[in-house]
Amino acid sequence: MDNLQLLLDGFQSAATPTNLLYAALGVLIGTFVGVLPGIGPAMALALLLPLTYGLESTQSLIMFAGIYYGGMYGGSTTSILLNTPGESASVMTAIEGNKMAKRGRAAQALATAAIGSFVAGTIGTVLVALFAPEIADQAVRIGAPSYFAIMLLSLVLVTAVLGASRLRGFIGLFIGLTIGLVGLDLSTGQARLTGGITQLVDGVDIVVVAVGLFAIGESLWIAAHLRRQPLDVIPVGRPFMGREDWGRSWRPWLRGTAIGFPFGALPAGGAETPTFLSYVTEKRLARDRDEFGQGAIEGVAGPEAANNASAAGMFVPLLALGLPVTATASILLAAMKTYGIQPGPSLLEDQADLVWTLLASLLIGNTLLLVINLPLAPLWARLLQVPRPQLYAGILFFASLGAYAVDQNPFDIALLLVFGAVGFAVRRFGIPMLPLILGVIIGPLMEVKMREALDISDGHLSGLFDEGLAIGVYVLVVLAVVVPVVVDRVRSPRTPHDQPGATTEREVPR
Amino acid sequence: MTAAAATPLALRALLAALLVVASAGCGVTRGEDTRDLLMIIPNAPGGGYDQTGREAAKVMEDAGITGGSFTVDNVEGAGGTNAFTEMLGDAGDEHTVMTVGLGVVGSLYSFGNDARLGDATPLAQLISEPEGVLVPGDSPFRTIDDLADAWRADPSGIAVGGGSSPGGPDHLFPMQLADTLGIDAREVNYVSYDGGGPLTSALLGAKIDVGFSGLAEFTQQIADGELRVLAVSGEDRQPQPELADVPTLVESDIDLVFLNWRGILAPPDISDERREELIGYLEKMHETEAWREQLEAYGWTDDFKTGEEFEEFLAEQDERVSSTLEGLGLL
Amino acid sequence: MTIVVGYVPNRHGEAALDAGLAEARLRGGDVVVVNATRGDALVDRRHLGDAAAAELEARLAGLDVPTSVRRVLGADVAEEVVRVADEVGAALVVIGLRHRSAVGKVLMGSVAQRVLLEARCPVLAVKAG
Numbered sequence: 001m002d003n004l005q006l007l008l009d010g011f012q013s014a015a016t017p018t019n020l021l022y023a024a025l026g027v028l029i030g031t032f033v034g035v036l037p038g039i040g041p042a043m044a045l046a047l048l049l050p051l052t053y054g055l056e057s058t059q060s061l062i063m064f065a066g067i068y069y070g071g072m073y074g075g076s077t078t079s080i081l082l083n084t085p086g087e088s089a090s091v092m093t094a095i096e097g098n099k100m101a102k103r104g105r106a107a108q109a110l111a112t113a114a115i116g117s118f119v120a121g122t123i124g125t126v127l128v129a130l131f132a133p134e135i136a137d138q139a140v141r142i143g144a145p146s147y148f149a150i151m152l153l154s155l156v157l158v159t160a161v162l163g164a165s166r167l168r169g170f171i172g173l174f175i176g177l178t179i180g181l182v183g184l185d186l187s188t189g190q191a192r193l194t195g196g197i198t199q200l201v202d203g204v205d206i207v208v209v210a211v212g213l214f215a216i217g218e219s220l221w222i223a224a225h226l227r228r229q230p231l232d233v234i235p236v237g238r239p240f241m242g243r244e245d246w247g248r249s250w251r252p253w254l255r256g257t258a259i260g261f262p263f264g265a266l267p268a269g270g271a272e273t274p275t276f277l278s279y280v281t282e283k284r285l286a287r288d289r290d291e292f293g294q295g296a297i298e299g300v301a302g303p304e305a306a307n308n309a310s311a312a313g314m315f316v317p318l319l320a321l322g323l324p325v326t327a328t329a330s331i332l333l334a335a336m337k338t339y340g341i342q343p344g345p346s347l348l349e350d351q352a353d354l355v356w357t358l359l360a361s362l363l364i365g366n367t368l369l370l371v372i373n374l375p376l377a378p379l380w381a382r383l384l385q386v387p388r389p390q391l392y393a394g395i396l397f398f399a400s401l402g403a404y405a406v407d408q409n410p411f412d413i414a415l416l417l418v419f420g421a422v423g424f425a426v427r428r429f430g431i432p433m434l435p436l437i438l439g440v441i442i443g444p445l446m447e448v449k450m451r452e453a454l455d456i457s458d459g460h461l462s463g464l465f466d467e468g469l470a471i472g473v474y475v476l477v478v479l480a481v482v483v484p485v486v487v488d489r490v491r492s493p494r495t496p497h498d499q500p501g502a503t504t505e506r507e508v509p510r
Numbered sequence: 511m512t513a514a515a516a517t518p519l520a521l522r523a524l525l526a527a528l529l530v531v532a533s534a535g536c537g538v539t540r541g542e543d544t545r546d547l548l549m550i551i552p553n554a555p556g557g558g559y560d561q562t563g564r565e566a567a568k569v570m571e572d573a574g575i576t577g578g579s580f581t582v583d584n585v586e587g588a589g590g591t592n593a594f595t596e597m598l599g600d601a602g603d604e605h606t607v608m609t610v611g612l613g614v615v616g617s618l619y620s621f622g623n624d625a626r627l628g629d630a631t632p633l634a635q636l637i638s639e640p641e642g643v644l645v646p647g648d649s650p651f652r653t654i655d656d657l658a659d660a661w662r663a664d665p666s667g668i669a670v671g672g673g674s675s676p677g678g679p680d681h682l683f684p685m686q687l688a689d690t691l692g693i694d695a696r697e698v699n700y701v702s703y704d705g706g707g708p709l710t711s712a713l714l715g716a717k718i719d720v721g722f723s724g725l726a727e728f729t730q731q732i733a734d735g736e737l738r739v740l741a742v743s744g745e746d747r748q749p750q751p752e753l754a755d756v757p758t759l760v761e762s763d764i765d766l767v768f769l770n771w772r773g774i775l776a777p778p779d780i781s782d783e784r785r786e787e788l789i790g791y792l793e794k795m796h797e798t799e800a801w802r803e804q805l806e807a808y809g810w811t812d813d814f815k816t817g818e819e820f821e822e823f824l825a826e827q828d829e830r831v832s833s834t835l836e837g838l839g840l841l
Numbered sequence: 842m843t844i845v846v847g848y849v850p851n852r853h854g855e856a857a858l859d860a861g862l863a864e865a866r867l868r869g870g871d872v873v874v875v876n877a878t879r880g881d882a883l884v885d886r887r888h889l890g891d892a893a894a895a896e897l898e899a900r901l902a903g904l905d906v907p908t909s910v911r912r913v914l915g916a917d918v919a920e921e922v923v924r925v926a927d928e929v930g931a932a933l934v935v936i937g938l939r940h941r942s943a944v945g946k947v948l949m950g951s952v953a954q955r956v957l958l959e960a961r962c963p964v965l966a967v968k969a970g
Contacts, residue, residue, distance in 0.1 A: 267711035
């Protein structure tokens with residue numbers, strides 16, 4: 001294939017020893033900055049991009065690719081080890097990953113995250129290289145009705161993670177949806193639930209919510225129990241993945257990639273929805289469903305792959321249409337412009353060599369990430385040996401710094417602390433964290449897309465149904481609601497105790 | 511063991527120090543006798559205000575016009591309302607200026623803020639920027655007249671998109687255009703998008719029939735034929751080569767000139783001498799070759815006014831925005 | 842007479858334990874194995890977990906020396922060892938020593954050093970072979 005040849009040419013210009021050194025440097029720095037709680041890939045990139053200016057363009061591209069993947073991966077490290085995701089896309093990783101860490105399998109969780117990221121990133125980048133314009137063409141055809149349908153599906157699937165107490169699960173979900181409502185109504189310009197505070201008019205940043213609920217809430221929780229709680233020392237365990245771990249990981253990696261990449265390629269896809277869908281898929285498919293919520297490796301492998309595949313997919317609208325779809329993508333776009341790349345429909349013809357060098361750089365960065373971080377996994381796991389007072393003081397410090405650095409607005413720190421208090425409260429009252437955070441993420445997206453669809457059809461309900469994909473997804477929604485009920489009805493007379501998963505999901509603590 | 515665990519910590523501490531230094535960069539102290547100035551930008555880096563404000567500051571700094579340097583501070587939120595409120599709070603501060611524009615006028619209304627731009631000290635309008643009427647590349651509308659006919663025939667059947675919330679330029683423009691075409695603006699089916707990116711994808715996917723926006727973000731898609739411009743809203747055609755063939759509304763016998771504009775304000779209660787001095791800086795900047803180059807590069811129209819003329823302009827803009835919003839029942 | 846062994850689950854701890862058992866055989870006494878932790882880290886590899894403690898007890902039970910294992914939680918590891926030694930009226934405290942780099946000495950206080958200075962009975966410090 002022609003493109004393959006071009007990609008190989010790209011490798012030739014990218015893979016010199018000096019360039020590899022820059023890529024390795026980028027990966028290292030990116031990982032270290034990405035690890036800091038509260039500093040997600042977008043901010044890591046913004047902080048570190050100036051390092052690449054002043055290098056010649058190939059070198060800056062390749063170092064930049066390293067920083068990008070390093071920053072992406074770094075976020076999963078703190079999610080797994082400390083239950084403090086630095087960004088919303090790592091939330092799902094934290095849920096099972098941290099449970100694994102608490103069972104002494106931190107190194108395995110880190111390893112499956114690293115390898116899953118590598119697999120997904122590589123497949124994703126190759127897909128971008130081969131099909132970007134074609135995919136972009138299809139992606140823009142997907143409009144508000146389909147997004148709405150997908151969000152509806154996600155919301156229906158949330159019931160799978162409500163936990164043992166449905167009531168508490170729904171309380172969490174509604175707290176989340178309420179937080180998501182805060183801010184300006186884009187269609188009418190009305191401010192909602194802002195209490196007259198102008199800083200709230202633009203809504204609350206999902207990063208501040210996630211970091212507050214997880215990092216600050218966890219720190220407060222630990223602080224409140226430091227001396228009262230009996231010592232729970234976790235053995236570190238064997239440092240690398242065993243045969244069983246590999247066997248349980250590879251399918252989730254591929255499924256995660258398949259779910260994440262299309263979302264990344266969609267102009268309004270994002271990384272949160274696919275990580276969630278991947279988690280739910282893995283949970284449904286898992287042989288031992290009860291292990292979910294207790295540290296199932298599939299629950300780390302799938303979402304991490306989905307996260308990285310979506311990050312790669314993001315290059316589709318970015319390169320082919322010049323559309324930045326996420327905060328990270330906007331920073332990438334600005335960076336590419338300084339490197340002399342002008343994304344847009346004609347990019348692949350006009351500046352083919354630069355694009356192929358960029359894609360080759362991404363593949364190299366991704367590979368180096370694996371090479372560098374896999375051996376580091378046991379080392380990162382040692383973070384857990386830091387005494388808790390110092391460890392959580394550090395987390396609080398970086399979380400606050402991250403929240404402040406977004407807008408350099410002291411108000412965000414106050415907001416962070418408020419969400420920290422909420423995070424503490426939901427832990428105290430046993431409200432599951434997962435429906436809550438999903439409410440914050442899905443609520444606003446779903447509303448915006450519904451309003452857009454209805455606006456376009458001038459208020460006619462048909463506006464929600466006039467896309468083939470949307471109808472297909474609605475069918476899935478109906479199936480997701482009906483099938484468990486029917487299966488339950490059919491089987492329950494005979495084997496009332498064999499189907500715990502269909503009606504009574506196990507508790508997902510936090 | 512513990513020494514090994516300390517290694518990542520030591521690195522983290524080092525990075526922390528770097529981060530603190532990086533984020534502390536904006537805290538420049540300004541004494542009374544300093545020549546340095548703070549430039550407040552009411553939106554995110556990369557946005558329209560940011561481009562205009564930063565370029566102006568850079569030109570003044572490079573030419574040594576103020577005899578000092580500029581610190582640029584992006585204060586985001588509520589369409590500029592937050593930044594403007596902050597500047598009003600700095601009353602009497604003679605070392606602060608702020609970039610504003612049409613969007614801030616609208617935001618003050620739509621966020622129910624009683625402050626008006628005239629409450630600050632108006633210094634100068636720097637530029638104006640026409641908007642464009644955009645359709646997907648394969649749209650059945652070939653000219654603005656095609657669109658006008660279809661729009662008149664079925665006002666609510668044409669989905670109109672813009673990259674700003676109600677009160678912003680992309681919202682005011684289609685409303686005023688509808689009004690000029692004799693369409694009841696209340697019937698216009700306006701879909702607001704969160705900025706130029708989502709608007710572009712809606713247009714490329716032909717989800718909406720027509721989009722209203724400034725054209726700077728779209729030049730690449732226009733050059734590639736993915737999007738077409740039916741008309742521009744300025745008094746003259748746009749200078750950029752890919753837009754040179756696009757007629758103005760007035761050329762198409764639609765009597766509307768709609769200009770988004772940007773200018774510079776200072777906080778209230780500064781001395782008259784200082785006000786004159788600051789206006790003088792902007793006048794000098796306006797004369798430079800470097801500024802002229804920026805105008806061309808961004809496709810901005812040179813629309814420089816100061817003093818009373820600018821104050822009157824602000825009052826008239828206030829009036830026009832409030833009457834448009836009132837007509838829509840949004841106030 | 843009683844011999845207290847400051848134990849951590851690694852080769853230094855094993856060396857101390859061996860030396861303590863040998864002394865007990867010589868002097869004809871019993872051995873109290875002490876493992877102390879501050880309990881403030883999520884993972885403390887010097888802490889004797891439940892499983893490891895049971896294993897150690899089983900191993901010691903088969904020996905010709907009477908032994909007991911104590912796990913204590915306290916703010917200061919050295920203090921806890923000394924406190925146990927006082928409590929049982931120990932004739933000897935045995936601890937393991939390990940080599941520390943210059944940087945290591947600056948960063949951390951030494952538990953071994955504190956026990957040497959604070960214990961009210963003779964202290965035997967052994968190095969892992």
